[in-house]
Amino acid sequence: MSTAVSTPAATAVALANPWSVVPSLGNLDAYITAVNRMPMLTHEEEQRFAKDLRDTGDVESAGKLVLSHLRLVVSTSRQYLGYGLPHADLIQEGNVGLMKAVKRFDPDQGVRLVSYALHWIKAEIHEYILKNWRLVKVATTKAQRKLFFNLRSMKQGFKAEDAEQDVTYRDNLSDVQVDVVARQLNVKAEEVREMEMRLSGGDVLLDPAPADDGDQAFGPIAYLSDVNHEPTAMIESAQRDALATEGIATALRGLDERSRRIVTERWLNVRDDGSGGMTLHELAGEYGVSAERIRQIEVAAMKKMKTALAEYA
Incomplete structure (x- = not known):
């Protein structure tokens, strides 16, 4: 955490109007520079502002408590840059946690706000990472969350140990290392292996964009989709089944006996050897x-059946 030094005059101005120190516009570096200039509150000032907020709901006191601890959020958020998420978003979520901590802080508990707020800041950042690191959440239970935020750092520790012992590092944990992680985090070895598999996998687009040459790229949607259960296909299949059974039976009943037998023997009956129906001869x-x-009789009968099937459909 930065320990920027400020003059008494700057401290007085900042405490009188804290928002004047934080720039309204600018990039992330300007924001971080500004919050690091914010004066640190003494224990007496922190107690006074916290009691004013608790007893009277004074918004200005809440603002002074929040602004004086923004540097804590910046410092904490840097610990989570390895997840590939924007630093500004991490800071923003941490600020939400800080404001929740200020709202719930009890000055009579005998602890400084910095210690109390750290839990809330990390909780909000953790929640943001879990929701946005992957399209699909990789950790839902308390044990899985513990694994998610500790497995990466523990694997780095194993990598350093292997380097010291001149041992070739493997991306996957060995059985011994899995047992060490499970024992230290008080989880099952199976849960460690499952989380390692989740962390090693990446997101895959089900329906990728077309390639540069205009051709449709091949994606999992091509083999994951089940056309048999697509609503339109199911309706069409049901209609075909109805036409093949009740529809044909209805059309056959509209023929005279000879025409019906000719159609039946030619197209519906099959010989025992599977060679088809009777021939014209x-x-x-x-x-x-x-x-x-x-x-000729067959052609006329088939035309009549086609008309009957169209009406049935």
Whole structure:
């Protein structure tokens, strides 16, 4: 934490109007420089402002308590830069935790606000990281959260130990290292392995953007989607099933007996050897007509059935 030195005059001005020290506009570096200029409160000043806030709800006292501890948020947020999230967002979430701490702080407990606020600052930053580090939350239970925020640092420790012993470092923890982590964090070894697997995996787009050449990129959506259970496909499948059963039965009932038998023997019945239905010549011999006549009857029957099926659908 920075220990910026301020003159008594600057301290008096800052305490009279703390917001004048923090720039209204500017980049992150300007903000950090400004909050590091904020004067530190003495124990007596902190007690007085905290009691004013608790007893009278004085907003100005709350502002002075918050602004004097903004540097604590900046210092704490730097510990979490390794997660790849914007530093400004980490600071912002930490500031939310600081304000919650100021609101709940009891000056009669005998502790300084800096010690009390640290828990709330870290809690808000932890929650932000868990929600935004991955699209899918990697830690939900208390044990998983403990693993999430300690496993990375412990793996770095193992890496340093391997370097000192001139041992080739492995990305995956060994069984002995897993047992060490589980014992120190009071969790199961299976939970350590599961969290390590979650941390090593990255987010994958289900439906990636088209490639530079305009072709559609291949993504998991291509093999994860189940077209059989897509609503439109299910409706179409049900309609096909209905037409293949009740629809055909209804259309056949609209034919005369000879036409119905010709269609049935030609298209619906199958021989025992699986070679299909009767041929035109076989039916022609049975009815004593030419094969061409059987074909004409079949064409007329099929046209009539097609009309009946369209009306049924």
